[in-house]
Amino acid sequence: xxxxxxxxxxxxxxxxxxxxxxxxxxxxxxxxxxxxxxxxxxxxxxxxxxxxxxxxxxxxxxxxxxxxxxxxxxxxxxxxxxxxxxxxxxxxxxxxxxxxxxxxxxxxxxxxxxxxxxxxxxxxxxxxxxxxxxxxxxxxxxxxxxxxxxxxxxxxxxxxxxxxxxxxxxxxxxxxxxxxxxxxxxxxxxxxxxxxxxxxxxxxxxxxxxxxxxxxxxxxxxxxxxxxxxxxxxxxxxxxxxxxxxxxxxxxxxxxxxxxxxxxxxxxxxxxxxxxxxx
Amino acid sequence: xxxxxxxxxxxxxxxxxxxxxxxxxxxxxxxxxxxxxxxxxxxxxxxxxxxxxxxxxxxxxxxxxxxxxxxxxxxxxxxxxxxxxxxxxxxxxxxxxxxxxxxxxxxxxxxxxxxxxxxxxxxxxxxxxxxxxxxxxxxxxxxxxxxxxxxxxxxxxxxxxxxxxxxxxxxxxxxxxxxxxxxxxxxxxxxxxxxxxxxxxxxxxxxxxxxxxxxxxxxxxxxxxxxxxxxxxxxxxxxxxxxxxxxxxxxxxxxxxxxxxxxxxxxxxxxxxxxxxxx
Numbered sequence: 001x002x003x004x005x006x007x008x009x010x011x012x013x014x015x016x017x018x019x020x021x022x023x024x025x026x027x028x029x030x031x032x033x034x035x036x037x038x039x040x041x042x043x044x045x046x047x048x049x050x051x052x053x054x055x056x057x058x059x060x061x062x063x064x065x066x067x068x069x070x071x072x073x074x075x076x077x078x079x080x081x082x083x084x085x086x087x088x089x090x091x092x093x094x095x096x097x098x099x100x101x102x103x104x105x106x107x108x109x110x111x112x113x114x115x116x117x118x119x120x121x122x123x124x125x126x127x128x129x130x131x132x133x134x135x136x137x138x139x140x141x142x143x144x145x146x147x148x149x150x151x152x153x154x155x156x157x158x159x160x161x162x163x164x165x166x167x168x169x170x171x172x173x174x175x176x177x178x179x180x181x182x183x184x185x186x187x188x189x190x191x192x193x194x195x196x197x198x199x200x201x202x203x204x205x206x207x208x209x210x211x212x213x214x215x216x217x218x219x220x221x222x223x224x225x226x227x228x229x230x231x232x233x234x235x236x237x238x239x240x241x242x243x244x245x246x247x248x249x250x251x252x253x254x255x256x257x258x259x260x261x262x263x264x265x266x267x268x269x270x271x272x273x274x275x276x277x278x279x
Numbered sequence: 280x281x282x283x284x285x286x287x288x289x290x291x292x293x294x295x296x297x298x299x300x301x302x303x304x305x306x307x308x309x310x311x312x313x314x315x316x317x318x319x320x321x322x323x324x325x326x327x328x329x330x331x332x333x334x335x336x337x338x339x340x341x342x343x344x345x346x347x348x349x350x351x352x353x354x355x356x357x358x359x360x361x362x363x364x365x366x367x368x369x370x371x372x373x374x375x376x377x378x379x380x381x382x383x384x385x386x387x388x389x390x391x392x393x394x395x396x397x398x399x400x401x402x403x404x405x406x407x408x409x410x411x412x413x414x415x416x417x418x419x420x421x422x423x424x425x426x427x428x429x430x431x432x433x434x435x436x437x438x439x440x441x442x443x444x445x446x447x448x449x450x451x452x453x454x455x456x457x458x459x460x461x462x463x464x465x466x467x468x469x470x471x472x473x474x475x476x477x478x479x480x481x482x483x484x485x486x487x488x489x490x491x492x493x494x495x496x497x498x499x500x501x502x503x504x505x506x507x508x509x510x511x512x513x514x515x516x517x518x519x520x521x522x523x524x525x526x527x528x529x530x531x532x533x534x535x536x537x538x539x540x541x542x543x544x545x546x547x548x549x550x551x552x553x554x555x556x557x558x
Binding site: 056060064083086091092093094095096098099100102131133188191192195198199201202203204206209212266267269273276277278279 | 335339343362365366369370371372373374375376377378379381410412467470471474477478480481482483485488491545546548552555556557558
């Protein structure tokens with residue numbers, strides 16, 4: 001299991017939930033929190049860009065090292081910034097060794113299996129970083145809000161997810177779970193911007209308005225899921241996301257710290273290569 | 280089928296092979312050609328960086344448009360710069376909608392199928408750009424050099440690849456095939472650098488030295504494959520690659536022209552969304 005990262009991550013201790021025995025209060029997190037910000041937006045953007053370049057270097061080393069895999073989970077309501085995080089934080093890494101999986105509602109074949117079946121097939125290999133844009137957590141959010149599964153089945157799903165993630169971390173996968181937390185007002189502005197801007201309108205889905213009407217139920221479902229599945233091996237981090245720059249700054253900072261803490265290194269050279277001359 | 284791009288691509292007409300009825304002379308291409316270069320390396324690097332940012336914008340539009348898929352094939356001998364192209368040309372795009380597949384020798388399950396079986400499963404969906412680092416062409420290079428298939432079987436494989444690629448382009452996939460062409464001297468320097476630099480040594484594979492001994496046979500196999508499978512629907516482009524900056528400049532320029540020629544656009548808004556206000 002990867003070592004905890006006390007230094008940098010202690011800045012965020014109130015945003016991290018790693019104890020499935022205690023409830024996590026999502027409403028206590030201010031979506032407009034800017035604790036990492038310099039107060040100067042342009043300066044913060046430059047900092048994100050610097051971190052993205054450092055993450056690219058670390059990813060190159062991660063790919064070479066091949067002792068670990070990394071699974072990054074991005075969850076959040078519609079417009080919370082999952083695509084934007086992919087571009088802003090991961091957009092400097094080489095596509096060799098990094099890829100994103102955008103999860104949709106399960107198709108007929110996937111529904112004929114248990115919910116984690118399709119997830120297994122998309123997991124990162126050693127050396128790879130896979131980013132889930134939505135994830136297996138949709139299966140404990142959508143049915144809970146839609147009231148299509150019982151409380152007992154919900155608890156079983158949480159427990160199976162915890163077992164699944166523990167098995168992954170025990171076998172070399174580092175799991176980073178981020179819940180992008182925005183306010184209901186911020187979502188209204190972003191949905192309206194999608195409608196009004198021809199370059200964004202393609203992302204607008206009328207179903208998002210239905211989900212918006214269930215805002216309170218989704219917030220409760222997120223709080224319950226985070227409470228139950230924030231574990232020592234795969235903690236949840238709630239990321240204040242009303243500001244896109246702050247969101248990227250927090251996520252990039254955390255990922256950089258997690259990667260540095262792994263003690264990555266280029267694999268040692270086999271002794272028979274020493275002094276070899278290519279002709 | 281995508282329209283040809285007469286403007287920009289006419290700069291490269293001697294490097295492009297699109298006629299399987301005529302032989303292509305690989306030895307006529309100078310790996311040190313710098314026709315796009317300004318003469319100032321730093322200036323050329325800035326130009327690559329600008330193009331990479333433009334490619335990121337085009338990829339965002341490509342992902343939104345969803346009328347096309349794109350398959351980019353990177354082939355070339357060891358150290359020819361396939362990984363470096365991924366980082367330099369594609370490294371600015373969002374992982375959402377772009378990913379790379381690094382092909383290895385087929386495993387037992389894959390060998391139990393015909394060679395294109397595993398390729399089908401890795402093809403891009405509409406809106407996606409998939410970059411093959413090595414590709415289905417390994418199956419008409421490695422066995423040809425190893426003399427494990429007959430001339431007749433080789434011709435059949437070429438013909439099946441042409442049919443396969445025609446079917447893909449007819450159904451909306453744009454195919455860009457690049458052969459990264461380096462000199463044998465340049466390869467020696469790069470292999471030696473891999474041995475001597477601890478940050479590169481992990482990429483060194485003693486099997487590369489065996490392939491280097493078969494240099495002439497590989498050059499012949501490449502020329503034959505390019506001759507037979509450079510088609511109007513999926514032309515080959517041979518990229519002078521002794522200079523990494525020039526290689527990236529040529530590939531980024533061609534991709535930018537190919538993407539622009541598609542007439543990409545954000546999907547039109549459904550009329551029922553006009554004037555909608557989010558509450």
